Amino acid sequence: MITAQTAFADTTAWRVRWTNEPTRHRELGVPAGASVHNRHQARIWVVTTATLDGRPVAISGSADRTVRIWDLLSGEQVGDPLTGHADVVGALDVTTVEGRPVAVSGGWDETVRIWDLLSGEQIGDPLTGHLNGVTTVATTMIDGRPVAVTTGFDRTVRVWDLVERRQVAEMTGHADGLSSLAVAVVDDRPVAVTGSTDRTVRIWDLATGQQIGDPLTGNTGIVFPVTITAVDGRPVAITGSSDETVRTWDLIDRRQIGEPMTGHEGVLSTMATTTVDGRPVLIAGGQDDLLRMWDLATRELLGAPLAGHTGWVLSVATTTIDGRPVAISGSTDCTLRMWDLAQYVETPAPAARRPVRAVTTALVGGRHVVVTGNGDDGIQLWDTASGAPARAIDTGDDPVDVLATAELDGRAVAVTAGADHTIRTWDLALGTPVGAPLTGHTSPVSGIAVAATDGAPVVVTASHDKSVRVWNLTDGTQIGPPRARDRRWVRAAATTTVDGRPTAVIGNRNGTLSLRPLTTNRDIARVASGAGGKPILHVAAATAGGRSFAITSSEQDETVRRWDLADQDVTGSLAVGYVTAVAATTIDDRAVAVTAVLAEVQVWDLATREQIGPTMNFPETVTAVTIDPQGLIIACFAGNTAVLTPLPG
Incomplete structure (x- = not known):
């Protein structure tokens, strides 16, 4: 028989001993029994992942103008929200600057901000230069120096030196606002791949600031998400569109690979890549409230859809926890959810449990x-x-x-x-x-x-x-x-x-x-x-x-x-x-x-x-x-x- 751990007269709080809440997916910020119910107060536009003090974390930006950090092991928010933006935080990435882990955020207030993730403090003044809202941020290295690449509704791609906290390049060419960005190293040179409401995809040499080749065309809708990975040893960009398709592009030959992949219902707004059971996998979501996985080698849908959000899925990122691949997603329903991807590949989605009466x-x-x-x-x-x-x-x-x-x-x-x-x-x-x-x-x-x-x-x-x-x-x-x-x-x-x-x-x-x-x-x-x-x-x-x-x-x-x-x-x-x-x-x-x-x-x-x-x-x-x-x-x-x-x- 279990005895109380303390005299009840001295009780001031309770903690969870156990819960059988499924691990296939759970909402962050709402661990069972928590005395504080932490959630974003508006739609979550962007999420990324990192490791802080040896623990896996997610970092999110929202229309509530905050950046928040989440411990992925406990599901709880870490520290207070990072505040300073005066409008939607719609862009976010993480990197290391002079040995310190930092987040770089972009907002519809036209600013880029750098945050010390250990102290929770903003580093220096906001970076300004965009003439309209900042839509995406990605970090990389150029000539050994950490930089942030940003895009905006002002049709520009900008590069910022994160040590000196100043703009070092501006690139133009898109005919309308930019909606997506990914960076990688291709043929030993740092490149950015951007998508736009002008329905084109463009590749940029970040060292020279020049566009590489002609725009990639074929999408019949706005290009919302883009990501970069390797398939069969070749670097590829993957894009999603309001035309409900997923397309892959060979970044060396600068051509579309195969036919568009279809299966989503509605606009695709986010995607990320990872490896599940040794297979390159794409996770994509959007207007239909679902996330779907694609085997990039076979170009086929993989496993069951990831269902749980009750609103448009706006953001997704991937990481590993205890060797298992997981995805973190944010939605217009104001929630962040974590998904064990291997479980969705290994077994069908379980029937919903009946409420305990x-x-x-x-x-x-x-x-x-x-x-x-x-x-x-x-x-x-x-x-x-x-x-x-x-x-x-x-x-x-x-x-x-x-x-x-x-x-x-x-x-x-x-x-x-x-x-x-x-x-x-x-x-x-x-x-x-x-x-x-x-x-x-x-x-x-x-x-x-x-x-x-x-x-x-x-x-x-x-x-x-x-x-x-x-x-x-x-x-x-x-x-x-x-x-x-x-x-x-x-x-x-x-x-x-x-x-x-x-x-x-x-x-x-x-x-x-x-x-x-x-x-x-x-x-x-x-x-x-x-x-x-x-x-x-x-x-x-x-x-x-x-x-x-x-x-x-x-x-x-x-x-x-x-x-x-x-x-x-x-x-x-x-x-x-x-x-x-x-x-x-x-x-x-x-x-x-x-x-x-x-x-x-x-x-x-x-x-x-x-x-x-x-x-x-x-x-x-x-x-x-x-x-x-x-x-x-x-x-x-x-x-x-x-x-x-x-x-x-």
Whole structure:
């Protein structure tokens, strides 16, 4: 059994012990349980990668006018945003200047800025010269000196000495604004390849400042992204266009190679190259919200599309982490996502996980486990300490919409119910049904809770059939008559002790809260919530210091109310609203509740109504949450589960 790492009274925060969030892709800046939710506040125009202090990082620029650094191992933002640009940061690259790692950014404010990545400070004054917004930046070496090459809406290509921080060259030739840039060394000379809204691709000798040969033509749309790599030992440029095609160009012969590659839907706006399983691979994305991979040797699409963004993919960069190729992408949806490319090549894209509808904990054979219910996907057990799957219980056609655990004849069991109106009991050690199903409800069961009376486990169920039933779990008999006086369904149920009696706490459709002793299943109180008759959707209860508390939330009502159950009255509210899940327990004789509001989770002292520790953030809406008597928080989001452990002050 797991014990708390610190006395709960000293808890000031929680940290993630484990999460089964898939590694195929994840959003940066939103690690599960983080107390700070770091995100760009506007579309992400550009991203690049680097290594800082031995750790892989991504660096991004956004329409929110900031440059941000992200630790790719933790997913967290590094330091504060780099600020100074007065408009969109749409161009970015990294290099080393006099032994220091720097980022070079370009903005629509017509400036180029150099940033010390270790200190987060801007180096010197902005570099000026462009007469319109800077669209792309790339860094390289010319005659042993680090330079930045930039393009702009002003139709120019400019070269900047990064040591002296001055412009050293300007090249013109495009008939319209420039939209893309890549640099490389070809035949021992540094070159730049540019694309433009004039639909041409041009190659420039950076040492002489002259265009090499005639423009490369063939695109029937704006040339947005360009990158350079080697295929079969020859340097090639790869371009994407608003004509939905990908084209490759031999940089020595200056000719298009083969036919355009097609398969994207909409404008291509970004691309990058890497190697996956020894194959040269292109990652390209754009207007269709997807990234696709191309095998550049065979010129065929590779693996499954990389789906996850909900907006136009504007930027992508590649790196390796622990020897595995990854891509980092930015989007108009304001998110940065990291993708394990090998997984998308090796296996098809997995089906989306069903949201976890219910979560609790249990002690099974001396092992502390998390128990989740996933609708038609049955019951899953996870080792609380490691996150390793402990058992999957196939419930067949029996849905698991609500779930609770109990001890029955010395065995840990789960009690489940759902849309089939039936309550079932499962042996968590064996994964098998226990006894006959409990029947009687005539509509879906939407609330469930367990307790004990006279040492015997009982189950309380609430249903859309307007009834509340109490069951003796040992023999399957009902205790007292089912309460069926409500005109509408009953959704929420919890159990606690009130005045020394085990009691069911029922949230009703008409906005009232009912108290029903488990020995009789008869109302001893029905109290209006003050929510104007709005249906109670969630209820949780706990007892501490001789006082019994409940919290409730109602439909279309942002107030989370606290109830003193002995006084049968609402005695305040929590500073949170519109919750998606609630839970409560007793820890060290302290009544503690946990609430989820979309993707945020808070912990509360029910006696004082004060929040404990900071708000915790998750990548997606939290659909189920619980807190166990050791102070562990278990939160479920987008089909994933995370366990968070308390930290001392």
